Amino acid sequence: MKKRDLVVVGGGPAGMAAARAARDAGVRDILLIERDSHLGGILNQCIHPGFGLHRFKAELTGPEYADRFVKMTAAAPEIEVSLRSFVVKLTPEKRVSYLRPGALEEVEARAVIMATGCRERTREMIPIPGTRPAGVYPAGLAQKMINMEGWIPGREAVIVGSGDIGLIMARRMALEGVKVKAVIEIQDKTRGLVRNVVQCLEDFGIPLYMRHKVARIYGRDRVEGVDVVRVDDNLAAVPGSEFSLACDTVLVSVGLIPENELLEAAGAAIDPRTNGPVSAELKGTSIPGVFACGNSFKVYDLVDWVSRDSELAGKAAAAYLAGGAR
Amino acid sequence: MKAFDAAIIGAGVTGAALARELSRYRVSVLLLEKEAEPAFGVSKSNSGIIHAGTQNPPGSLKARLCVEGNRLIAGPLAAELGLDFIRCGQLIAVFDPADLPRLERIKSEGEAMGVEGLRIVDRAWLEANEPNLGPEVRAALFCPTAGMISPYRFVYALVENAAANGTELRTGSEVAAISRGADGVFALVAGGQEYRARFVVNAAGLYADRIAALAGLPPYPIKPRKGEEYLLDRKREHIANHIIFPLPSGKSKGILIIKTSDGNPMIGPTAHDTGDSGDLSTTDEGLAEVLAGARRMMPSISRSDIIAYFAGLRPAAGDDFVIRHEDALPGFFSAAGIQSPGLTAAPAIALMLARLMEGRGLKLEPKKDFRPLREKPVHLFQVSPERTRELIAEDPGYGDIVCRCEMVSAREIRDAIKRGARTLDGVKFRTRAQAGRCHGGFCTTRIMKIMREELALSPLAVTKRGAGSEIIKDERK
Ligand SMILES: Cc1cc2nc3c(=O)[nH]c(=O)nc-3n(C[C@H](O)[C@H](O)[C@H](O)COP(=O)(O)OP(=O)(O)OC[C@H]3O[C@@H](n4cnc5c(N)ncnc54)[C@H](O)[C@@H]3O)c2cc1C
Ligand SMILES: Cc1cc2nc3c(=O)[nH]c(=O)nc-3n(C[C@H](O)[C@H](O)[C@H](O)COP(=O)(O)OP(=O)(O)OC[C@H]3O[C@@H](n4cnc5c(N)ncnc54)[C@H](O)[C@@H]3O)c2cc1C
Numbered sequence: 001m002k003k004r005d006l007v008v009v010g011g012g013p014a015g016m017a018a019a020r021a022a023r024d025a026g027v028r029d030i031l032l033i034e035r036d037s038h039l040g041g042i043l044n045q046c047i048h049p050g051f052g053l054h055r056f057k058a059e060l061t062g063p064e065y066a067d068r069f070v071k072m073t074a075a076a077p078e079i080e081v082s083l084r085s086f087v088v089k090l091t092p093e094k095r096v097s098y099l100r101p102g103a104l105e106e107v108e109a110r111a112v113i114m115a116t117g118c119r120e121r122t123r124e125m126i127p128i129p130g131t132r133p134a135g136v137y138p139a140g141l142a143q144k145m146i147n148m149e150g151w152i153p154g155r156e157a158v159i160v161g162s163g164d165i166g167l168i169m170a171r172r173m174a175l176e177g178v179k180v181k182a183v184i185e186i187q188d189k190t191r192g193l194v195r196n197v198v199q200c201l202e203d204f205g206i207p208l209y210m211r212h213k214v215a216r217i218y219g220r221d222r223v224e225g226v227d228v229v230r231v232d233d234n235l236a237a238v239p240g241s242e243f244s245l246a247c248d249t250v251l252v253s254v255g256l257i258p259e260n261e262l263l264e265a266a267g268a269a270i271d272p273r274t275n276g277p278v279s280a281e282l283k284g285t286s287i288p289g290v291f292a293c294g295n296s297f298k299v300y301d302l303v304d305w306v307s308r309d310s311e312l313a314g315k316a317a318a319a320y321l322a323g324g325a326r
Numbered sequence: 327m328k329a330f331d332a333a334i335i336g337a338g339v340t341g342a343a344l345a346r347e348l349s350r351y352r353v354s355v356l357l358l359e360k361e362a363e364p365a366f367g368v369s370k371s372n373s374g375i376i377h378a379g380t381q382n383p384p385g386s387l388k389a390r391l392c393v394e395g396n397r398l399i400a401g402p403l404a405a406e407l408g409l410d411f412i413r414c415g416q417l418i419a420v421f422d423p424a425d426l427p428r429l430e431r432i433k434s435e436g437e438a439m440g441v442e443g444l445r446i447v448d449r450a451w452l453e454a455n456e457p458n459l460g461p462e463v464r465a466a467l468f469c470p471t472a473g474m475i476s477p478y479r480f481v482y483a484l485v486e487n488a489a490a491n492g493t494e495l496r497t498g499s500e501v502a503a504i505s506r507g508a509d510g511v512f513a514l515v516a517g518g519q520e521y522r523a524r525f526v527v528n529a530a531g532l533y534a535d536r537i538a539a540l541a542g543l544p545p546y547p548i549k550p551r552k553g554e555e556y557l558l559d560r561k562r563e564h565i566a567n568h569i570i571f572p573l574p575s576g577k578s579k580g581i582l583i584i585k586t587s588d589g590n591p592m593i594g595p596t597a598h599d600t601g602d603s604g605d606l607s608t609t610d611e612g613l614a615e616v617l618a619g620a621r622r623m624m625p626s627i628s629r630s631d632i633i634a635y636f637a638g639l640r641p642a643a644g645d646d647f648v649i650r651h652e653d654a655l656p657g658f659f660s661a662a663g664i665q666s667p668g669l670t671a672a673p674a675i676a677l678m679l680a681r682l683m684e685g686r687g688l689k690l691e692p693k694k695d696f697r698p699l700r701e702k703p704v705h706l707f708q709v710s711p712e713r714t715r716e717l718i719a720e721d722p723g724y725g726d727i728v729c730r731c732e733m734v735s736a737r738e739i740r741d742a743i744k745r746g747a748r749t750l751d752g753v754k755f756r757t758r759a760q761a762g763r764c765h766g767g768f769c770t771t772r773i774m775k776i777m778r779e780e781l782a783l784s785p786l787a788v789t790k791r792g793a794g795s796e797i798i799k800d801e802r803k
Contacts, residue, residue: 035727035730084726086727086730086733088727088733097711099714099718099724099725099726099727099735100725100726101718101722101723101725101726102718102722102725103715103718103725104711104714104715104718104725119763119764119767119768120764120767122633122763122764122765122767123765124632124633124634124635124765125630125632125633127608127613127632127635129607129608129609129610129613130607130608131606131607132606132608132636133790133795134789134790134791134795134796134797137767137770138764138765138767140767141766141767141770141771144771145771145798146802148771149771149775149785150801150802151771151785151798151800151801151802152798152799152800152801152802153797153798153799154798154799155799155800176802216607220604220606220794221789221790221791221792221793221794221795222794222795222796248799261561261731264561272630
């Protein structure tokens with residue numbers, strides 16, 4: 001079996017920053033494995049500005065921010081990048097198996113950094129009752145459709161949840177001529193950044209209903225509308241406060257969950273509440289020599305902090321390797 | 327115009343099983359389905375249990391055909407069609423020792439119907455064999471012949487094999503008119519086309535009453551009974567080793583804990599009559615009922631384990647199946663009211679219908695070149711790493727993972743399309759891509775692009791489950 005000093009799983013901003021920091025701290029044999037055909041992770045679909053204000057003191061788009069790290073990765077010959085490579089298994093002995101077109105590979109690593117990002121919570125998890133027609137999408141999927149493929153998911157949308165992705169997608173849809181009828185938030189404050197509420201909703205005249213929830217989705221084949229209801233402080237529906245909104249699209253933006261199924265299957269302790277790894281040390285996991293960073297460690301608002309903290313994980317892995325671990 | 331020997335209305339499990347049975351013989355068969363693909367009716371949303379045959383009224387069609395269907399599936403069909411049938415066995419749990427006599431009765435009734443291997447097991451057995459059961463469960467009836475299957479893949483297997491043996495399938499073909507000519511040949515209008523057939527079988531599930539009305543038959547009112555089901559994360563795969571029922575009360579078999587052949591356990595179904603044969607909505611009340619029922623048997627099940635849910639409608643027409651020749655309309659057969667255990671009974675229903683048709687003059691001469699075997703599609707999630715390695719060596723597309731939650735490769739998606747998938751749901755049912763915890767958040771666009779390549783389909787024309795369920799509305803210029 002092939003041996004490596006360090007394997008980094010996931011080539012988003014977290015994986016790239018961790019790999020580069022480990023290299024700068026002296027690790028000489030690094031394999032960075034990414035499922036997609038390019039590095040950058042979720043940043044590739046975030047074409048709006050607002051990235052890098054802290055890190056680079058510049059207002060970059062997601063792809064521009066990612067590109068700076070792609071260049072830093074490419075400039076380090078100690079980091080070998082394997083694209084279109086999907087990790088299917090991690091063992092407690094730090095064996096990593098991955099599929100790529102043409103091969104099922106296995107490597108034995110002395111240290112591993114998991115940087116697999118997060119997934120979106122779905123309609124099914126809240127859950128919203130009603131029918132299951134086309135037109136109900138996680139907001140990040142809608143972002144990918146529009147920004148990566150040029151596909152407009154609908155003409156009249158209601159957005160569930162006021163997280164940043166939902167807010168940004170409200171504006172993105174409005175810019176594409178989609179009528180965004182409302183953003184519905186069950187809590188009494190928005191989950192997203194204040195600047196996003198102002199720039200994405202207020203500037204576009206999109207109503208935000210706080211302490212409301214979508215009680216039901218209608219439509220057999222395609223979404224035809226939703227029922228919205230006000231909720232009290234215990235989040236229970238207030239009778240008589242229901243109203244309906246006609247729409248053909250419902251975007252769901254109700255939070256992100258760290259993707260740690262590989263770590264969990266390897267036997268690492270996972271906090272069932274956050275789905276993040278439980279660990280005694282910074283950016284570690286309960287398996288010695290296995291580290292985690294970025295959105296798979298915990299969900300971040302800003303990529304700048306992802307990069308900063310992932311560099312700490314890279315350094316921690318380098319220190320672990322320097323400590324003579326096998 | 328050519329007249330088919332037989333036209334079957336409805337490509338659910340009933341129609342598909344009949345088509346496959348008739349395809350053994352030298353008869354021409356037309357299978358008409360109104361939806362974009364087979365198995366989009368009741369047969370897609372059910373519990374997927376191949377019942378042992380207990381708990382059906384003695385002497386009913388349900389009772390006899392269920393036991394026989396179980397044998398046919400476990401015997402020849404699973405092997406010939408490459409079905410993922412898993413005989414995991416079933417437990418009927420009692421909470422109160424005073425209910426043991428009822429369990430004894432279910433056992434002796436089952437034995438009288440020919441169900442094999444039934445035995446009552448005590449708390450100690452349960453603790454050893456089903457460790458996650460809650461303390462309230464005192465004993466159970468163990469039914470070792472029960473098992474589980476992927477219901478839609480069962481239908482696809484039947485349809486594919488029937489088609490390979492000459493059955494003509496027409497999807498998107500809603501039967502809108504039926505008439506019987508003076509020569510005794512039926513004329514059917516479906517999807518704007520006219521077809522002729524000497525025998526017609528109504529296997530239209532929830533819509534069998536409408537088909538009967540089109541044919542001018544007195545109605546057998548179909549009363550849909552809704553069942554909501556909730557799927558748990560694959561992480562909970564090993565929560566149960568058997569399908570677990572509570573001792574039933576009243577109309578339904580109660581809230582069950584169901585192992586599925588795909589790994590995700592499922593809890594449900596509810597059973598409530600509804601007036602609307604299109605009502606597939608789930609409700610807050612349904613969720614609460616299912617969770618409470620399941621947690622009584624297994625307290626560790628939690629709401630956060632749920633990753634998906636759906637509702638299905640049982641096409642009930644009274645208490646039993648309606649399977650008969652309609653004497654008022656010679657040559658016309660009904661296979662209606664196929665409620666639970668219809669999935670299990672389907673192969674036996676098909677045999678019964680074939681015999682009825684033969685009795686009315688359909689000549690059933692075996693085909694010499696009948697090919698009973700169907701090549702089982704590859705599912706990476708089911709195969710060993712060694713096999714995965716061989717597959718990738720055969721075709722690099724097996725190493726190109728599209729769905730990361732359920733590990734489905736580009737090659738599997740292309741295969742599904744070659745075998746007939748035309749919609750995102752069709753791809754999902756065949757491959758499991760989009761069926762995992764992220765619900766297609768990561769892979770939907772990639773699947774749409776593969777469909778564009780394989781079917782020369784514009785993304786605007788890609789649907790979730792047929793016309794009207796388009797995924798996107800516009801493309802940016
Ligand atoms: C839909 C969405 C929109 C967002 N929009 C914004 C925004 O506008 N502004 C902002 O500041 N932040 C945004 N975020 C937060 C953003 O995720 C983080 O700032 C940052 O991208 C996280 O970096 P990461 O490397 O941890 O994760 P990701 O960028 O998600 O990268 C993870 C990488 O791991 C790969 N991977 C996962 N599993 C495997 C495997 N098994 N094998 C191989 N590779 C694997 C993935 O393909 C991916 O490339 C958004 C997040 C999401 C989910
Ligand atoms: C919640 C639930 C759980 C269940 N669990 C189980 C179980 O665990 N085990 C078991 O054995 N059974 C179970 N069942 C029962 C089982 O699902 C049904 O008995 C079976 O699927 C019925 O199949 P069918 O082919 O008769 O009907 P369908 O699958 O509905 O097929 C009828 C087809 O006819 C088509 N059609 C209708 N009208 C027309 C027209 N005008 N022209 C052309 N085509 C038309 C429909 O589109 C449909 O595809 C369950 C049912 C439900 C609802």
